[in-house]
Amino acid sequence: MKRRDFICGLSCMLAGFGLCEAKTKMIPQKKCNNPSKDMYIPINKELSEIYIETTFHCNLNCKSCDAFSPISKQEMVKYDEFLRDFSKIKELYPNKDIDILYLGGEPLLNPDLLKMVKKTRELFPNGKQSIMTNGILLADMDEEFWNSMKNNNVKLRVTCHPVDIDRKKSELLAEKYGIELESDVIYSDKLYDINTHKVTKNNLENSEQQKKCKHHWSKPIMDISGSQDYIEKFYTCVHRCFGNSYFNGNLYLCWRHTHLRVFSDYFNLNIPITKNDYIKIADVKDAKEINDFISSPNKLCSYCKQCHNTCFNGKPKEWGFSEKDISEWT
Ligand code: SF4
Ligand code: SF4
Secondary structure (H helix, E strand, O other): OOHHHHHHHHHHHHHHOOOOHHHOOEOOHHHHHOOOOOOEOOOOOOOOEEEEEOEOOOOOOEOOOOOOHHHOOOOEOOHHHHHHHHHHHHHHOOOOOOEEEEEOOOHHHOOOHHHHHHHHHHHOOOOOEEEEEOOOOHHHOOHHHHHHHHHOOEEEEEEEOOEOOOHHHHHHHHHHHOOOEEEEEOOOOEEEOOOOOOEEEOOHHHHHHHHOOOOOEEOOOEOOOOOOOHHHHHHHOHHHHOOEEEEOOEEEOOHHHHHHHHHHHHOOOOOOOOHHHOEEHHHOOOHHHHHHHHOOOOHHHHHEOOOOOHHHHOOEEOOOEOOOOHHHOO
């Protein structure tokens, strides 16, 4: 670590403990979405939103998938562990409505998803619940699914990749059941057939829709040498302002930490992931222990090049099917 970076990191750490606020630029939490390089996001975070990594695998196979789904095994959140851990979180934060976002892989592949949605609503009556899905299965979901979305006030966030599927049917179903459906379209002038992998030109309707959307497919940049300055990254990365990530009993600082093991195992990278890199909910004594953990830098950020405002403005690249090559992620 460079000397300047070390001093910078140290001052940030002290600021984190409220000891030298004047030495470190702090910005209000509301500016979290657009921090500039010389601004540091305040810490002392309190748990407020959890991303449940419902499953690691997916029914699509996107190049550079953030969750490393093309190279992951079929792992799912176990319902009994979810029940134990989220009941405990409720005990630790009795007056708080925690917001939940179900992520993956593809959350609709987890057979316990509706049970989790129902239990979450019981535990956190006024918390937001959303499911981030690629939308491929939506049109075929049954009445039980749509009623569950309605009865538990769940929003659907659909990441529409440029694949040739019938989106109209799921939009009509969402409308019929009064479900809020938010579409996030990936820009592409090509259309991919998920069965044959054939590529055609995207039609005008999609292109017009896509023109309105700023979301390009950008490459997540991993640093397999682990030489990024994790303290600086921690204090400047917008992702830290968002939810914390849950998978099978453990809470992680960032969703990327949760999935890092998949990347490491598949490419035999031996990235050390230790018990200091997550917190086991079952062993937690009080809410402060969780709040302290999510408010502290974590070494796993040294494997991630994504930071500052490049988190959302990475160089756009064409969407495509994964060939499971490490160059997609590095
Ligand atoms: S839809 Fe694509 S990017 Fe999203 S989890 Fe599946 S493979 Fe990954
Ligand atoms: S630097 Fe990377 S791993 Fe660390 S919080 Fe930001 S996105 Fe997550």
